[in-house]
Amino acid sequence: PETHGQVSVAINRVSFTYPKQPQSALKDVTLAVKAGQHVAILGRTGCGKSTLLQLLTRAWDPQQGEIQFNGKLLSELDENTLRAATSVVPQRVHLFSATLRDNLLLAAPSASDEQLSTMLERVGLEKLLLDAGLNSWLGEGGRQLSGGELRRLAIARALLHDAPLMLLDEPTEGLDAETERQVLDLLAEVTAGKTVLMVTHRLRGLMNFDSIIVMDNGQIKELGNHAEL
Ligand code: ATP
Numbered sequence: 001p002e003t004h005g006q007v008s009v010a011i012n013r014v015s016f017t018y019p020k021q022p023q024s025a026l027k028d029v030t031l032a033v034k035a036g037q038h039v040a041i042l043g044r045t046g047c048g049k050s051t052l053l054q055l056l057t058r059a060w061d062p063q064q065g066e067i068q069f070n071g072k073l074l075s076e077l078d079e080n081t082l083r084a085a086t087s088v089v090p091q092r093v094h095l096f097s098a099t100l101r102d103n104l105l106l107a108a109p110s111a112s113d114e115q116l117s118t119m120l121e122r123v124g125l126e127k128l129l130l131d132a133g134l135n136s137w138l139g140e141g142g143r144q145l146s147g148g149e150l151r152r153l154a155i156a157r158a159l160l161h162d163a164p165l166m167l168l169d170e171p172t173e174g175l176d177a178e179t180e181r182q183v184l185d186l187l188a189e190v191t192a193g194k195t196v197l198m199v200t201h202r203l204r205g206l207m208n209f210d211s212i213i214v215m216d217n218g219q220i221k222e223l224g225n226h227a228e229l
């Protein structure tokens, strides 16, 4: 597919209002992310961070402005190309009532059991393999996961999918400092060369990001790097 290698993102004067809402969630947002750049998105709750990532998955289309991947309008990319281009860790992770294996295969249908187990170890979820291994039943009628386990399951899914554009919505939310450190190290290692947009609440761990944007009330207010902010 055309986005197989690397992906640059251009968000150009985008405004977006959710259906039936009086106020827009994004107002005239412009942002260019070069292929391979790592961008962190900060800002207060409700300022539009998740909405911005959601528009990049085409969960919604903006009413104004345009978004391009590698110079191609997002609205003109077919669904398969778009899915192959992006790995997503959503803010609200969905656990399927299915085996641990199937919960992971969803992101990477052709992964082997060994690849799945290795990835679970890398995100620190090897404990989930203890009872029935990859056959463990999750979700309704089975094992529920803690908030932090869910986030790491979502990270495992995103890394198994291994797309050139990573959209990470608070991937370390709810993790203790030590686990957060491990996850950020892992992400830094596996996202080298990939384009990353990561929503986070903390400046900690962002030293190696190329740029940090701060959003406020649906707009980008500041743009800098770790040293500048
Ligand atoms: P947080 O840090 O709490 O995750 P955020 O910056 O990600 O916040 P968004 O989720 O993008 O914020 O929300 C931006 C605005 O859009 C908020 O005012 C929110 O209430 C509203 N909003 C979000 N999702 C929807 C939706 N599905 N329908 C209507 N309004 C929504």
Ligand code: MG
Residues within 6 Å of the ligand: 049, 050, 051, 091, 169
């Ligand atoms: Mg959010």
